[in-house]
Amino acid sequence: MLKLGLLAECSIQLQNLESIVACAGHDVAFSGVSSAEGLLPLPEADVWVVRIDAGDSPLLMDYLDGIDQPVMYDDPEAYSSLDIEERAKHFSKKIKAITQIRVESPYNLPRATTVWILAASAGGPEAVIEFIQLLPKDLHGVALLYAQHIDSYMTESLTKSLARNTGWKVFYSIQAHRVCEQCLYLLPPSCQVDFDDMGFLEPLNEPWEPPFKPSINQVIAKVARKYGKDCGVIIFSGMGDDGSQTCKLIANIGGQVWVQSPETCAIDSMPQNALDTNCVSFSGSPEALARHFVVFQGQNQNEAQTLAAAPKC
Known part of the structure; x- marks a missing residue:
């Protein structure tokens, strides 16, 4: 009781x-x-x-x-x-x-107010790791959802590799987690995830829509529906066009769509397909993406603090 x-x-x-x-x-x-x-x-x-x-x-x-x-x-x-x-x-x-x-969840971290998707396929892990290595530990308000096309047997080693290369908390989302700032959540290829009405990211008892696992298109749609303009996606190296169908959803509601520049990708199909939608607002190497991300989030945090401190009419 x-x-x-x-x-x-x-x-x-x-x-x-x-x-x-x-x-x-x-x-x-x-x-x-x-x-x-x-x-x-x-x-x-x-x-x-x-x-x-x-x-x-x-x-x-x-x-x-x-x-x-x-x-x-x-x-x-x-x-x-x-x-x-x-x-x-x-x-x-x-x-x-x-x-x-x-x-x-042993870490008493505040809830994230902004969620970004890191989307990748072939060649993605190397680029994503380079990106997260440059993120400061004290970047407030934001959480990362990592949607990587991958087989289930490889998720354990990827989770460990991510944790070794960032000061953020890293979770493999096969159980429900509160979405907190300074946390990275690796999405499972074995089942869909969604947000409940209490703000938790929880696994569902249903597979991703084929052909990709996880489906980046589905992840983008779920995050856009939950977080509105307070979300973004960065599409890294990968084969195919996963993500290009729904990245417009984020752009249309005021969110951000960024890509790894094709010339820096191991395979440039996913970023190039996103660029072809004309909704990408920034493109760069993993290092340039990380530096721009830190500046962008810092500006958003300052704006939020200014609004919170403004007198109410």
């Missing part, structure tokens, strides 16, 4: 949450309206369950990002048609998932 902290925008939502928690067999350690004065600091709880609009409570959201306890952002619309018992079952599964994930 867990002790849950509950936060909601109104007392009616709190009462609804309390009923679900009771039916699910957990205790309520704290229950409060998000707009209440003197709410912070929050008391101790095993898990915090939150039903609030992030735009209406920026200080509270920043506080929740910095606490050690796991936070579950509950969306009542996701199961509004269910009765109380079915809601409790749905709720219990989410609580179980988030507490298990918490144990599996």
Whole structure:
């Protein structure tokens, strides 16, 4: 049995949450309206369950990002048609998932606000390793998803090689992980992944659409749908045209599409096919890509800090 902290925008939502928690067999350690004065600091709880609009409570959201306890952002619309018992079952599964994930992830890093895909095929690992070697450890706010066409038996050695060549945390995503800043997630060729409503990257029990594993087109579509303009893709060396069909999705919503310059690739088919879509905004060697990436992310971080510090009208 867990002790849950509950936060909601109104007392009616709190009462609804309390009923679900009771039916699910957990205790309520704290229950409060998000707009209440003197709410912070929050008391101790095993898990915090939150039903609030992030735009209406920026200080509270920043506080929740910095606490050690796991936070579950509950969306009542996701199961509004269910009765109380079915809601409790749905709720219990989410609580179980988030507490298990918490144990599996020993690094208390903030959630990433921006996600970039590193996409590659033949000749890609060498280029990607050269790229990540140049990334500083303190690049805040961003996570990397690495989609490499590869056979499953080679993923262990690739994961170890990545970890040896970067100061970032490296994970092989065959289990669910919270998407955190300064982390690199190698995507499995054996199954699809997707983002759940709590911001975790989790494996699915279904294969990638052929012919590629993982399918870069699918990865791009999933990331664009989840992160909108706060995402990007860098297409490195590779054979074929995987990624070129969906990189326009990222460009059209304001994200970034970059490629390794064809003359620096072992095989230039993937970058060249992306260039042919006319949605690429930067091209360069792995070293040039890394240096541009650091500058670009630094500028975005400064802009975000300026906006956060601006007086609210």
